[in-house]
Amino acid sequence: MDSGIIPMWQPLCLSGLLGFVVAASLLGITRRFRSIVQPWVVRRVQSDLPLILQIQRWQHRFFDIFFSVVSCLVSVPFYTGFIPILFWSGHSKLARQVALLMAFCDYIGNAIKDAISAPRPSCPPVRRVTATEDEKENAMEYGLPSSHALNTVCLAGYLLHYALTTYGHEMNGFRVLIGFSLVFLLVSLIGLGRIYLGMHSFIDVAAGITMGLVVLAFWLIVHDYIDNFLTSGQNVTSFSAGLSFVLLFAYPTPEAPTPSFEYHTAFIGVAFGLVSGIQQTYLLFHSEDVPRIFSPELSILVFFGRLLAGIPTILIVKFCSKALSKWLLPVICNTLGIPIRSSCYIPALKESDSSKNKSDNKQIGYLQRAISFLPYKTYDVDTGIRFLQYAGLGWSVSDLVPHLFTRLSLS
Known part of the structure; x- marks a missing residue:
């Protein structure tokens, strides 16, 4: 479990990553990479327009609803409900692996999107369907790769791997074939749906699937090492914070x-909150010995009781952590003399349009500003607020709510 001892590899890892960030900023690696890749991607997106329009000729309200619903299977609201359900149903190892994998996928996918900054298919002539607020925000992001395709490959692939390794002795060849077929069908529907809805071109979806396969293969190599470190390593919480x-x-x-940086901040906040909570309560609530759903110790009625108590609790914690952060962070920054601004959370700290034009957008790495002799006068406090808000959400799922279950005799 967590302790005050700091293994040498941890500061080396963080300092190495920090050094890479400094070197990348000084050498302008992002701009150089974009100048090489973006023109090629733009040409491919434009060349895919006739095929996209051909698919959209099958326009029908049923397909609009069907593909919009299917796309929700890897949306932020889906993860908000799915990950707590895994934790509270007794599948804690699967839950923490899925949470960390999705945070990793979100970072990789959104970072590549913003690094390339390639547009989505032009609308018009392409018809873009955004049935939910979540989809409207997704449409504001860049195109390549398709995050939905990438996340679907990783999530469905890892769930299949977990089923095969955990319950493989109960599965015959036919059931295995059914599992692979379902994963293939889901990935295909997601990919086709993103094109039909006008959100992505073929190159975006192909890139998302390819990157998903690479990320999944990498994760299957390292996931046991990550889980061992998370549950029994040293200085886990501090390292995760750094x-x-x-x-x-x-x-x-x-x-x-684009909203991509906001999604990354939220996911990484949830991951940190989960890690910090698991470190405190692993032996109590998250070991392999905890009861699982449908067992005599955890009936379906008790599980529904957990959902009724747990879901409102984590939403309340999310609201309270956001309110506390909005009050506390500006106070800390003002005490330390750090000039701050707010894009949306704190109206009193919003900049005028003229001030915004003089400063860069909130997604610029803060370290890049620092090593450039601080040419930008203010820092967006919303990033810290969003991180702490979702860290509180993650912590409540893995620490606060399991303690609540004990108090309510739901454990």
């Missing part, structure tokens, strides 16, 4: 502001 901090700096600067 890694989260450095990753905020390492995020590439896009050509124009």
Whole structure:
């Protein structure tokens, strides 16, 4: 479990990543990479327009609803409900692996999107369907790769791997074939749906699937090492905090502001909150000995009781952590003399349009500003607020709510 001893590899890892960020900023690696890749991607997106329009000729309200619903299977609201359900149903190892894998996928996918800054298919002539607020925000992001395709490959692939390794002795060849077929069908529907909805071109979806396969293969190699470190390593919480901090700096600067950085901040906040909570309560609530759903110790009625108590609790914690952060962070920054601004959370700290034009957008890495002799006068406090808000959400799922279950005799 966590202790005050700091293994040598941890500071070496963080300092190495920090050094890479500094070197990348000084050498302008993002701009150089974009200048090489973006023109090629733009040409491919434009060449895919006739095929996209051909698919959209099958326009029908049923397909609009069907593909919109299917796309929600890897959306932020889906993860908000799915990950707590895994934790509270007794599948804690699967839950923490899925949470960390999705945070990793989100970072990789969104970082590449903003690094390349390639547009989505032009609308018009392409018809873009955004049935939910979540989809409307997704449409504001850049195109390549398709995050939905990448996340679907990793999530469905890892769930299949978990099923095969955990319950493989109960599965015959036919069931295995069914599992692979379902994963293939889901990935195909997601990919086709993103094109039909006008959100992505073929090259975006192909890139997302390819990157998903690479990320999944890498994760299957390292996931046991990560889980062992998470559950029995040294200095886990402090290292996770430092890694989260450095990753905020390492995020590439896009050509124009998009919600991608906000998604990354939220996911990495949830991951840190989960890690900190698991470190405190692993033996109590998250070991392999905890009861699982459908067992005599955890009936379906008790599980529904957990959901009724747990879901409102984590939403309340999310609201309270956001309110506390909005009050506390400005006070800390003012005490330390750090000039701050707010894009949306704190109206009193919003900049005028003229001030915004003089400063860069909020997604620029803060370290890049620092090593450039601080040419930008203010820092967006919303990033810290969003991180702490979702860290509180993650902590409540893995620490606060399991303690609540004990109090309510739901454990």
